[in-house]
Amino acid sequence: MAWRLKLVPTHTKIDFFRWQFLTFGVSVLASVVSIILVLTVGLNLGIDFKGGTTIRTESTTVVDVGAYREALAKLDLSDVTITEVNDPSFRADQHVAQIRIGPKEGEEAVTPESIAALEAALTQLDPAITFPAVESVGPKVSGELIWKALLSIAAASAGILVYVWMRFEWQFAVGCVAALIHDVIVTVGVFALFQLKFDLSIVAALLTILGYSVNDTVVIFDRLRENLAKYKSMPLREMMNLTANETLSRTIMTATTTFLSLLVLFIFGGDVIRGFVFAMLFGVVIGTYSTLYVAKNIVLFLGVDRGDKPKKSATPDEFAKVDA
Structure with a gap:
């Protein structure tokens, strides 16, 4: 068998x-x-629901979240969030981060000028950095x-x-x-x-x-x-x-x-x-x-309706008075 x-x-x-x-x-x-x-x-909430811009960075240099934050603190940006991304599939020299920024007060979305300023500040900090993905969603x-x-x-x-x-x-x-x-x-x-x-x-x-x-x-x-x-x-x-x-x-x-x-x-x-x-x-x-x-x-x-269940058979008492 x-x-x-x-x-x-x-x-x-x-x-x-x-x-x-x-x-x-x-x-x-x-x-x-x-x-x-x-x-x-x-x-x-991700960028889909919250609105704003998410920028993905890659570099051969180890991500220093504190240094990134210090470099961006000089810029007039709103709701900056920096997250280091770790993945087993990454190469040994592949270091990835995700930066999310929100629109400024009174603006519908993050402006191209703000994105360019952010990229310039990080490039000055790390010349090997690249920006493979930029996603933007407006609040509406x-x-x-x-x-x-x-x-x-x-x-x-x-x-x-x-x-x-x-x-x-x-x-x-x-x-x-x-x-x-x-x-x-x-x-x-x-x-x-x-x-x-x-x-x-x-x-x-x-x-x-x-x-x-x-x-x-x-x-x-x-x-x-x-x-x-x-x-x-x-x-x-x-x-x-x-x-x-x-x-x-x-x-x-x-x-x-x-x-x-x-x-x-x-x-x-x-x-x-x-x-x-x-x-x-x-x-x-x-x-x-x-x-x-x-x-x-x-x-x-x-409970479940079991009304289709067959009726019980008659007991002897029910037929006790019936003539044979």
Whole structure:
């Protein structure tokens, strides 16, 4: 017999509802904390949403953030942020920094004169420095991008709600969308907690997380629907546990292979896509968790209409007075 790798035994009997109130409570707490972090600490908005100009520098000389800041302090610049960029894929003599500046008071965007002055000051400090990328976004455009990003996530969630409702029942749709919203909120909360840059690529990652998570959830719900017809007298809690165990191998295998692929991108893909890949990595983990512990819990709380269950056979007492 050919040897096959199994991440999960063929027949498992894990009780996913053993700590249902604890796991559901942790999910609710994580969502609330994430919202509080976003409202209080705020997101480290990238150039897409905040507006301004981001300049990427490269040099064979080691980046000295303090010297950069001192050189730019002589210029009349607004909201200067200097960040050294480290990446395993860089050459030994490749030193990269990212400088973000905002528009001055009363200006719509950073002027070309300000950018030229910045480049001249850094070139005087380090003649080997180059400026391979300059990105500028005005405040009007950034405001529109924020609104469109929110609309895209809301539209995707609404479309998923309708799809699951039409394919299954409304309880399944509510459980599925609640799990998706949980995934998005907690992921955004992590970005607020660690002050990771939040730009349009992260919005794309959030939309991808929605698609990944709903696919995983629908697979379990589809098996649950089959079991509802197969085991008509089995209590709903036992049936949902049976369904989760039957699909556990597929869930773990999908999550593991996706995670490993993303991990390679995170390590070797470069700093340009690192934020996107990190969001995806975290999304795979939280999406798998919410499928097993959030979506099913909500469906169990709401109950499922099992009106098509055949009526119980008549008892002897019901026919006691009927003539033979």
